[in-house]
Amino acid sequence: MPMASRSKPALPAAAAKTAAPAKPWADMSKGERMSHNANLALNFTRQLLELPFDPENLKLLGHQKDAALTIISQQIRIEAERLREPRARGPSVREFYEHYSDATAPEEGEP
Amino acid sequence: MNSPFLEHRVPELLDEVVAMYRAAGRPLASLTEGDLDAHFVDTVEAYIADPRNPARFRAVNDVAAEYVLRRRAAPGERVVRLKEGAEIAGNQPHKPKLVVWLDRLPGYEDLDLPMVVLAFGRQAVIPALGAILQPEGSDRWDKGDSGEFRWLLGPSAPHSERVVNLDAARAKRVAGKPGVPTLQV
Numbered sequence: 565m566p567m568a569s570r571s572k573p574a575l576p577a578a579a580a581k582t583a584a585p586a587k588p589w590a591d592m593s594k595g596e597r598m599s600h601n602a603n604l605a606l607n608f609t610r611q612l613l614e615l616p617f618d619p620e621n622l623k624l625l626g627h628q629k630d631a632a633l634t635i636i637s638q639q640i641r642i643e644a645e646r647l648r649e650p651r652a653r654g655p656s657v658r659e660f661y662e663h664y665s666d667a668t669a670p671e672e673g674e675p
Numbered sequence: 676m677n678s679p680f681l682e683h684r685v686p687e688l689l690d691e692v693v694a695m696y697r698a699a700g701r702p703l704a705s706l707t708e709g710d711l712d713a714h715f716v717d718t719v720e721a722y723i724a725d726p727r728n729p730a731r732f733r734a735v736n737d738v739a740a741e742y743v744l745r746r747r748a749a750p751g752e753r754v755v756r757l758k759e760g761a762e763i764a765g766n767q768p769h770k771p772k773l774v775v776w777l778d779r780l781p782g783y784e785d786l787d788l789p790m791v792v793l794a795f796g797r798q799a800v801i802p803a804l805g806a807i808l809q810p811e812g813s814d815r816w817d818k819g820d821s822g823e824f825r826w827l828l829g830p831s832a833p834h835s836e837r838v839v840n841l842d843a844a845r846a847k848r849v850a851g852k853p854g855v856p857t858l859q860v
Contacts, residue, residue, distance in 0.1 A: 652830050653687060653829075653830075654684055654687060654688075654826075654828075654829020654830050655826055655829060656691060657688060657691040657692055657695065657736070657795075658691070658695065660795055660796075660826060661729055661733055664727065664729035664732075664796070665729050
């Protein structure tokens with residue numbers, strides 16, 4: 565019975581674009597290094613997920629699955645945090661009452 | 676799509692009105708249903724007579740809070756100007772009423788908002804009808820009205836997206852087009 569082929573699939577063309585940063589690593593601040601690494605990680609993850617689906621290459625499939633699930637769970641957390649943010653409330657009823665109680669000229673009427 | 680004013684701003688106003696009323700000890704809790712309805716009519720009529728009197732519009736909101744807490748509908752039809760021929764018992768058309776000038780804001784049928792009157796200066800709201808009203812006899816739109824109207828809308832929507840278009844509303848009012856079938860715009 566023939567063994568499944570484990571030939572390495574070709575990486576997408578975008579792989580070549582992850583090369584040299586515009587600024588030398590040694591001259592970068594911590595924030596710039598983080599940003600650079602984040603870009604590399606995003607590129608790498610994109611390439612990993614764009615590799616052709618191969619159900620016989622279990623090792624690759626495992627990496628792709630892990631990356632996909634991690635991204636999905638992070639996205640859910642981000643969305644949940646966004647939903648938790650309080651809505652901008654309008655001006656309050658209490659302020660409206662206070663404005664009118666304090667007003668000496670009601671016809672001005674600009675709360 | 677629901678009106679942001681009805682979906683967000685009105686519930687926000689109702690929450691605060693109810694919270695303030697509760698904090699004041701819920702003074703109308705002991706009224707019977709009939710007495711509460713009579714008190715509602717008296718309070719709204721007093722408000723119509725002097726809409727910028729803070730004690731009067733606050734009293735309207737206190738009554739609204741009591742109806743919300745009881746999950747009852749206020750007899751709004753007794754304080755709103757009805758179309759000719761639509762008079763009902765107890766409406767007493769000779770008395771000054773609230774006049775609808777904007778109604779059927781999007782979503783009013785779906786949001787299950789209470790049938791109460793909220794009043795802030797010369798702007799009143801009946802959430803269940805998706806309607807904004809003014810006391811009768813105050814036809815002139817003054818500077819105070821603009822401020823109160825902006826306050827009422829709050830940050831419901833950016834200017835460009837507001838469902839309430841003042842110019843369109845005025846044109847509609849001048850044209851005398853009816854809104855809710857039983858109410859006179």
